[in-house]
Amino acid sequence: MRPIARRLLAAAALLSIPAGLSAHRMWLLPSGTVFSGTNSWVTVDAAVSNDLFFLDHQPGRLDGIKVWQPDGTPGELKNGATGRYRSVFDVQLDKPGTWKIGSQLSGVVGSFKIDGVEKRVGGRGGPPPGAGGPGMGGPGMGGGQPGAVRQPPLTIADIPANATEVKLTETSSRNEIFVTAGEPTTTVFKPTNQGLEFAPITHPDELVAGEAAKFRFLIDGKPAAGIKVSVIPGGKRYRNEEGGRELTTGADGVLTVTWPTAGMYWLNATTTDTRTSTPRATERRMAYTTTLEVLTP
Amino acid sequence: MRSILLTSPVLLAGLVTAPAMAGTVTITIPRLGVAEYHRPYVAVWVEPAGGGAARTLAVWYAVKKGGNEPGTKWLSDLRAWWRKGGRSLSLPANGVSGATRAPGQYSLQLPADLKPGAYVLNVEAARETGGRELVTLPLNVPKIAGSATGKAELGAVTLSAR
Known part of the structure; x- marks a missing residue:
């Protein structure tokens, strides 16, 4: 990825940090996953919150969300809007088959020292100018909201040559949902062989309570063995326990999940390795998130 | 005989001279005491007992409803049928x-070319502002007999030879 793209995405990097570091969960919630008829639309909520799927924290960002039509070509996001707690958008499912909707974020986070002062790369950026603390934000940021605008985060391009103790971690995450009009298809599951990806064996729009589903995870196109996957049912407010399960993929990268009841489930896989592509980065942190609908038999 | 004969019970009496291999499914759509009643969508299909392709015998829906929300929009509410093959039809x-059918008893002929063997007959009903129910019963060809009863959205489903 070009540095300029990294800079654009750096603001979103906060949301790409795996859930292990931040309890806040990013989710996309479709109005449905199985559609019939000739004029199907799906409407999707995008939000960040602890409890699934309750809108009580932050809206999701629409600028990184893309639509893949069943043939793999780009589709159109319509009627996007962002409110206090959620963003919402529609996709007109005007072609039969399985659609993919979601975002891929990547960036670099970390820290370095310059003249004995630690500075952070990526993340949320620094506090507003004049508030003290680290940062290199220039003038002209913000405009109408004095004191409220944070400085943009530093990027790897901002690390001076004489910096010491450079610690950098690549982050990449995907947050995707799958919806099907008519018969399910599999073209949108074709892996890019970059980072952590979802290669379902059971079609994600054919999930049924009481039947086991199998999903393969891939890292750079190879089976992701032994990675941790959280599966959490929605409707947290109406239960005492969260009801989440911590599962692990097998040696073949395959995760087997059973669904005790029908409903919407949030699935989040996270892993780290050292196969970085950024100079000086020592670790690569990867996350994959999806929302799955399980129907009654 | 490829086509499905849908007849009222009265007319059925005139059909008992059908070929020896024939079988009949009788489906009861119950009368429900609800404030807002819409006739249910109903799908009837058979599957080989050991798994395999489903064969749809009938699907009753708002065939003629067009416009922005055509009658096909809610076919996926017959979710078992939709998954088992309705979506490919x-x-x-x-x-x-x-x-769609009003409450009452309806009979339809099993396909005459159904090969001898064990099948599962499925009847699924889904009703607007109402519930959804799936009734299944084993179907043995050529020994066609049996019945099952739904609890809410479907009444008796009966299989009989002839």
Whole structure:
């Protein structure tokens, strides 16, 4: 990825940090996953919150969300809007088959020292100018909201040559949902062989309570063995326990999940390795998130 | 005989001279005491007992409803049927699709070319502002007999030879 793209995405990097570091969960919630008829639309909520799927924290960002039509070509996001707690958008499912909707974020986070002062790369950026603390934000940021605008985060391009103790971690995450009009298809599951990806064996729009589903995870196109996957049912407010399960993929990268009841489930896989592509980065942190609908038999 | 014969119980009496291999499914759509009643969508299909392709015998839905929300929009509410093959069917399908039915008893002929063996007969109903129910019962060809009863959205489903 070009540095300029990294800079654009750096603001979103906060949301790409795996859930292990931040309890806040990013989710996309479709109005449905199985559609019939000739004029199907799906409407999707995008939000960040602890409890699934309750809108009580932050809206999701629409600028990184893309639509893949069943043939793999780009589709159109319509009627996007962002409110206090959620963003919402529609996709007109005007072609039969399985659609993919979601975002891929990547960036670099970390820290370095310059003249004995630690500075952070990526993340949320620094506090507003004049508030003290680290940062290199220039003038002209913000405009109408004095004191409220944070400085943009530093990027790897901002690390001076004489910096010491450079610690950098690549982050990449995907947050995707799958919806099907008519018969399910599999073209949108074709892996890019970059980072952590979802290669379902059971079609994600054919999930049924009481039947086991199998999903393969891939890292750079190879089976992701032994990675941790959280599966959490929605409707947290109406239960005492969260009801989440911590599962692990097998040696073949395959995760087997059973669904005790029908409903919407949030699935989040996270892993780290050292196969970085950024100079000086020592670790690569990867996350994959999806929302799955399980129907009654 | 490829086509499905849909007849009222009265007319059925005239059909008992059908070929020896024939079988009949009788489906009861119950009368429900609800404030807002809409006729249910109903799908009837058979599957080989050991798994395999489903064969749809009938699907009753708002065939003629067009416009922005065509009648096909809610076919996926017959979710078992939709998953088992309804989604692969091009509708309306000759001899298979039909209009929704008012409460009452309806009979339809099993396909005469159903090969001897063990099957599962499925009847699924889904009703607007109402519930959804799936009734299944074993179907042995050629020894066609049996019955099952739904709890809410479907009444008796009966299989009989002839």
